[in-house]
Structures are given as structure tokens and as C-alpha cells.
Amino acid sequence: MEGKFQNKVALVTGGAMGIGQATAFAFAREKAKVVIADIMAKDGEDTVRKIREAGGNAYFVKTDISQRSEIEEMVRETIGIYDRIDYAFNNVGVGVNLALTADFPEEDWDHLMNINLKGVWLCMKYEIPHMLKQGGGVIVNMSSASGLHGTPRQCAYSASKHGVLGLTKTTALEYAKSGIRVNAVCPGPIRTPGTEGYLKRDPEAEARLNATTPTGRLGLPQEIAETVLWLCSDGASYITGQSIAIDGGRSVV
Ligand SMILES: NC(=O)c1ccc[n+]([C@@H]2O[C@H](COP(=O)([O-])OP(=O)(O)OC[C@H]3O[C@@H](n4cnc5c(N)ncnc54)[C@H](O)[C@@H]3O)[C@@H](O)[C@H]2O)c1
Numbered sequence: 001m002e003g004k005f006q007n008k009v010a011l012v013t014g015g016a017m018g019i020g021q022a023t024a025f026a027f028a029r030e031k032a033k034v035v036i037a038d039i040m041a042k043d044g045e046d047t048v049r050k051i052r053e054a055g056g057n058a059y060f061v062k063t064d065i066s067q068r069s070e071i072e073e074m075v076r077e078t079i080g081i082y083d084r085i086d087y088a089f090n091n092v093g094v095g096v097n098l099a100l101t102a103d104f105p106e107e108d109w110d111h112l113m114n115i116n117l118k119g120v121w122l123c124m125k126y127e128i129p130h131m132l133k134q135g136g137g138v139i140v141n142m143s144s145a146s147g148l149h150g151t152p153r154q155c156a157y158s159a160s161k162h163g164v165l166g167l168t169k170t171t172a173l174e175y176a177k178s179g180i181r182v183n184a185v186c187p188g189p190i191r192t193p194g195t196e197g198y199l200k201r202d203p204e205a206e207a208r209l210n211a212t213t214p215t216g217r218l219g220l221p222q223e224i225a226e227t228v229l230w231l232c233s234d235g236a237s238y239i240t241g242q243s244i245a246i247d248g249g250r251s252v253v
Pocket of ligand 1: 013014015016017018019020037038039040043063064065066091092093094095115142143144145186187188189190191192193194195
């Protein structure tokens with residue numbers, strides 16, 4: 001069966017779990033060849049195995065997005081394996097312990113900014129030259145609902161995700177005439193391994209989130225994946241520099 005992304009190559013960072021994994025599965029379903037880059041080798045290899053068992057084409061490249069040299073190598077390996085990068089989903093991001101701005105530890109700030117903001121920039125720095133060489137490509141950067149509004153006790157997270165939007169808009173303008181589109185997604189609360197711990201620690205958290213979300217529930221990783229695929233598709237050919245909230249309506253209350 002033909003897929004929407006036959007003969008295309010998709011690079012997904014943080015593809016071993018959660019939203020990244022769901023997006024890797026969705027790209028593979030549409031017949032893209034998928035490179036999964038992640039710091040977790042076992043989960044990354046498991047994800048590749050599942051894609052191959054379903055008849056897809058995927059590779060795992062162990063990558064720590066906090067390290068410039070590993071990002072450079074991730075892109076080099078992607079080109080070495082598949083010869084091109086049509087779509088890049090720069091998805092890796094981390095949270096740290098919650099604290100008020102005046103109490104926020106500097107090392108947490110540096111760690112988070114390094115991964116959530118600098119990591120996205122470095123991914124684009126190494127992806128874009130290949131997209132230019134091949135005549136185009138699509139980049140989707142991971143922001144968050146916290147990139148659209150303030151998030152008490154998460155100053156670095158919110159600042160990093162706002163930063164991703166500035167980076168996305170700027171890069172979109174720079175390469176608009178070169179056939180490269182750059183957009184961002186801003187998920188609200190999504191049920192992933194990353195949020196599961198928080199939901200378990202605070203038994204009332206889910207009820208609270210449900211009550212404050214117009215659709216009355218948390219989102220699913222697949223719901224972010226489908227938006228990322230659409231942004232990569234020709235259906236979104238005139239869309240660049242945008243951020244899309246995928247949040248069950250939370251941002252318009
Ligand atoms: N889940 C949510 O509610 C939500 C909401 C808004 C935004 N986001 C953003 O979506 C992205 C993915 O979130 P998720 O909930 O799927 O997370 P997750 O924790 O479930 O998965 C994150 C993946 O990234 C990988 N990773 C973490 N640090 C890495 C590093 N330094 N180098 C390479 N890989 C690394 C992990 O191993 C894991 O596979 C993040 O950027 C997050 O900020 C999530």
C-alpha cells in the first residue's frame with residue numbers, strides 16, 4: 001500500500017517514547033523512512049523493531065541532544081543511512097523540579113535551556129544545510145502550551161518554549177524562499193511517560209486538568225503526531241513560521 005510519505009525520510013528526536021514515538025510510528029505508517037534519535041538506546045531500538053515488524057523502515061541513532069557533537073553526528077548518520085532529510089521533528093525537551101523564579105537553581109536553568117532551546121537550534125543548524133542541498137524540507141519544532149503563556153514555578157521551561165517560537169519564526173523567514181517550511185506545535189497536557197509520573201504523584205492532577213480543559217480530557221501522543229504529519233504534508237504547503245496549539249481548547253478559554 002502506498003503511503004503519503006513514500007520515499008521520504010523523517011528524523012524524529014526523542015522518538016523512543018511519548019509524543020516522539022507516536023510521531024515515528026505515524027511517519028512509518030505513511031511509509032516514510034524514519035530515523036529515531038534518542039538518549040535511551042533500549043527504548044529507541046524497541047521502537048525501531050516495532051516499526052520493522054510492521055513492515056516499515058527505521059534506524060535508531062543514539063543521541064544526547066545536550067551535546068553539540070552528538071547532534072552533528074545524528075544528522076551525519078541520517079544522511080549516511082538514507083541520503084536525505086525531508087522532515088525533521090525536533091521534539092526533545094525536558095522538565096525540571098518546580099520552583100519560583102527567585103528560587104530557581106542556575107544549574108537547572110542551564111540544563112533545561114541547553115536541551116529545550118539550544119538543542120532545537122543545533123538540530124536546525126545541522127539539518128538545514130542538507131535541506132538546502134536537496135531543494136527543500138519541513139521542520140517542526142516542539143514548543144508547548146507553556147510557550148504561549150506564563151507557567152508559574154516553571155520559569156526556565158516556559159522561557160525555553162517561548163524561545164522555540166522565536167527561533168521557529170526567525171528560521172521560517174530566513175528559508176521561506178528556499179523551500180524550507182518551519183513550524184512549531186504547542187501541546188497542552190498529553191498522556192506520555194513524561195507526564196505519567198506527575199499524574200501518579202498527585203492523584204487529583206488528572207481530575208483538575210480534565211476540569212480545566214474544554215474537551216474534558218488529556219490529549220494523546222497520537223493527536224500531536226497527526227498534526228506534525230499534516231504540517232509536513234503538502235496540505236500545509238503555504239504554512240510557515242506558525243505555532244499550533246493542540247490543547248483541547250485550553251488556550252482559548
Ligand atoms: N507530554 C506533555 O504533556 C507535553 C506538553 C507540551 C509539550 N511537551 C513537549 O513534548 C516533548 C516530548 O514530551 P513527552 O511528554 O513525549 O516526553 P517523554 O518524556 O515521554 O519522552 C521524551 C523522549 O525524549 C528523550 N530524551 C530526553 N532527553 C533527551 C536528550 N538529552 N537527548 C535525546 N533524547 C532525550 C527521552 O529518552 C524520551 O524518549 C518535550 O519537548 C515536551 O516538553 C509535552
